[in-house]
Amino acid sequence: MYLGLDLGTSGIKALLIDGDQRPVASGHGELDVSRPHPGWSEQEPADWVKACESAIGALQTSHPKELAAVRGIGLSGQMHGATLLDRGDRVLRPCILWNDVRSHAQAAGLDADPRFRKITGNIVFPGFTAPKLAWVKANEPEIFARVAKILLPKDYLRLWLSGEHISEMSDSAGTSWLDVGRRRWSDELLAATGLERSHMPALVEGTEQAGALRAELASKWGMQAGVPIAGGAGDNAASACGMGAVGAGHAFVSLGTSGVLFAANEAYLPNPDSAVHTFCHALPQTWHQMGVILSATDSLNWLADVTERKAGDLTAELGDDLRVPSGLTFLPYLSGERTPYNDAAVRGVFVGLAHESGRAALTQAVLEGVAFAFRDSLDALASAGTRLERVTAIGGGSRSLYWLKAIATALRIPVDVPADGDFGAAFGAARLGLIAATGADPRAVCTPPATSATIEPEAGLAQAYADACRRYRALYPAIKGVPA
Template sequence: MYLGLDLGTSGVKALLIDGDQRVVASANGHLDVSRPHPGWSEQEPADWVRATEEALHALKASHSREIAAVKGIGLSGQMHGATLLGAGDEVLRPCILWNDTRSFREAAALDADPRFRKISGNIVFPGFTAPKLAWVKANEPKIFAQVRKVLLPKDYLRLWLTGEHISEMSDSAGTSWLDTGGRRWSPELLAATDLGEEHMPSLVEGTAPGGILRGSVAARWGMGGNVVVAGGAGDNAASAIGMGTVAEGRAFVSLGTSGVLFAANASYLPNPESAVHTFCHALPDTWHQMGVILSATDSLNWLCEITGRDAQELTAELGDVPKGPGKVTFLPYLSGERTPHNDAAIRGAFAGLGHESGRAALTQAVLEGVAFALRDNLEALRAAGTELARVTAIGGGSRSRYWLGIIADALGLAVEIPADGDFGAAFGAARLGLIAATSADPLAVCTPPATSATIEPDARLLPSYEDAWTRWRGLYPAIKGATT
């Protein structure tokens, strides 16, 4: 048996697979986010441990024999979080999360240093880890002086599981400290934030062993000895492992809290000016590019709160098949935006409202706004040298056929829907645990799922969606001064 642990923003998912990669069982532990000030987003690392134990205790209660047979564990996690540890591995402050934008000034200052884009291959975004440490140094100098290790969220779980300070390439590429082409820490970039390699965990590939489960933890869960913990992956790379998006030309669109357009690459293709993320993949000698929008299903969830209706009710009012763009336009910048604008201060907006604009019009505008933001990401990927023919849809938002139809029309790409199954980050993490424990061929393990349906773009609607996207793009500069 092999176990995947996915540390997300809203919870921890634990998923068991057998040697044939059949999903045996899964369980979840709940997490909350603290937002003490506008633009802030934090969690207590102790809550990650609690939520993991909650999920594992549930699995042990229902599948004790299978848990006892676990030989490998893989880790996936939310990226970019700054988990600061002191000399005794004590947590010095709440973790600053990926969607925290307080360090936008520090990010701009680091990004102005040409070494960061040259070595890391990426813009220094406010959500990345390095500017957060610069913010802590400027605003919490006593805490900064005590920092002995900086860990990413999933690697704090690894420390609890194994006692080791270890990370891997895909997650570390989102810190702004990694030489992404060389797949190693950059002493130059670390020094620019008054840190050194001694403050960083050691690095392994995502498919390699990254520690052995501590005996006390193994005993608590009823596991045997010598359980291998894989290097693992950041959440998007782990999802790609789960989806088999590992070969050049494979791509997926993720409709989760954030939205991601992800493409696997066989070589290192940085283009920071496009605002595309160029990161290491979880497999050796592979990389990936992705565009990221900060509010995908979060935009629909926001509308649900405003209207008092759930997402299924709202989308059901629209039918099953798009009939063309609506007259109301929505910009989904509820917490700023990454690709392509790198703008932490921009905020969302509706445009084109009239007396006739009812709830259904607002819902359609939200779905279209997210789709057009993903089209922006597609254009950024093209500018970075990546062309796509089709994408596979994953994430909670992909349950809406209407939304996937809009995305197919807005992108002009076929959208594939995988056959029923759990192919997300936890499944990808479990695959990495299997590979690390058995030395299996990664390409033989990381195969894509069968496709249950394909949504082709509607040729009749493509011109109207192209026109609507062009108008939509013109709104960002129009509202920039009015919402910041």
């Protein structure tokens, strides 16, 4: 058996798979996000531990024999979070999360230093880790002075599980401190934020062993002590391992809280000006590029809260047949946007509201707005040298056939729907745990799932969608700089 642990923003998932990579059982632990000020987003690392204990405890209750048979563990996690520890590994403050934009001024300052884009291959986005530390240095100097180690969220779980300070390439690429082409920490960039390599965890590839399960926890859960823990991956790279998107030409669109258009590459292809993320993949000598939108299903969930309906009920109200865009346009910038604008200050809007704009029209506009945001990412990837011919859909939003039709028509490429199964980040993490424990060939393990259906672009609506996309793109320059 192999165990994958995925630390998300809203919870932790623990997934057991067998040696044939068949999911056996899963457990969950819930998490909340604290937002003490506008633009802030934090979590207590102690809550990650409690949630992980709940998730694994559920497996111990339901499948004790299978849990006892675990021979490898893999980790996946939300990226960019700044978990600050003192010399005794005590947490100094709540973790500043990926969707926290308080450090936008510090990010702009670091990004103005040409070394960051040259070495990391990326814009310094406000959500990345380095500007968070610059913010702490400027606003909480007494805490910054006590920082001895900086860990990403999943690597704090690793510290708890194994006692080791270790990270891996895919997650570390989102800190703005990694030399992404050379796959190592940059002393030059660390120094630019008042840090040294000693503040960083050791680095391994995601497929390598990075610690082992402590005897105390193994005894508590009825497991073997010393079970190897893989380096693992950031959540998107872990999802790619679960989806088999590990080679050139493999791509997926993820409709989660945020939205990701992900393409695997077998070479390092940076183009920071496109606002595309160029990161290391979880497999050795492999990279990936991503267009990232900050509010995908979050946009639909926001509308569901406002209308006091369930998100699934809103999409069901539209039916399955794709409608002609109505002229009502939604910009899904509820917490700023990354690709293609790198604008933490912009906020979402509806344009074209009329007396006839009922709930269904609002839902349609939200789904279309997210689809057009993915179109922006597709074009940004193309400008960075990666052209996609098709994508596979994953994430909770992919359950909406209407949304998939809108995305396929907006992107003008087919969208494949995988066969029923669990192919997300927890599954990818479990695969990495299998590889680290057995030495199996990563590409032989990380294969794509069967396709159950393919959603083709609707040719009859191609022009209407192109016109609607032009309206969508004309709005950002009009609202840029308008105070929120």
